[in-house]
Ligand SMILES: [Zn+2]
């Protein structure tokens with residue numbers, strides 16, 4: 001299995017990542033990726049850019065170095081009702097939204113019901129594409145209840161390579177999440193969460209875990225150009 005798109009990457013605009021858009025895209029081209037997603041953190045992350053940064057991303061060409069460039073955001077879920085830290089107007093100008101929970105912007109309260117409620121509401125948000133690194137123990141939710149809702153609402157459950165390096169406590173939960181995706185036939189998307197260009201397309205640890213649990217390749221949406229392209233056509237404004 002080789003991925004054709006890495007849809008969760010940060011540039012120096014995030015304030016704690018260190019490359020430009022061009023450097024990230026060049027790295028994607030070098031890895032022969034078909035598409036790359038530029039997803040800097042939403043405005044409530046310390047030192048992240050404001051609305052103007054995201055609203056103006058359209059100035060970046062759709063294709064650079066032969067790579068499709070998805071203009072996106074890693075939006076923060078900033079309350080347990082699943083609200084995100086950008087307006088629908090901003091989201092409507094973007095192609096690709098990853099929604100994630102981070103302790104800097106959502107105080108962990110270790111409450112499964114509260115996290116379940118948050119994710120159920122995120123599942124209904126029409127702008128969200130990717131359920132970002134949702135395996136953290138402090139944000140544990142009812143996987144069995146929520147994952148079918150992600151699937152039926154066209155959300156892609158992320159298996160985040162960074163979790164195997166920086167969120168090690170969540171590996172067991174990532175496995176549980178993947179197994180429930182397998183059971184329900186829900187698509188996952190394998191992303192690097194790169195904060196430096198050398199990490200673009202690097203998803204080996206996530207793929208190893210999926211292999212270990214005998215996860216079906218055909219449910220890894222960014223393992224197939226035709227499947228991922230169909231998703232972009234049917235669930236995003238990228239080609240419109
Ligand atoms: Zn994140």
Ligand SMILES: [Zn+2]
Pocket residue numbers: 008010074193
């Ligand atoms: Zn990220």
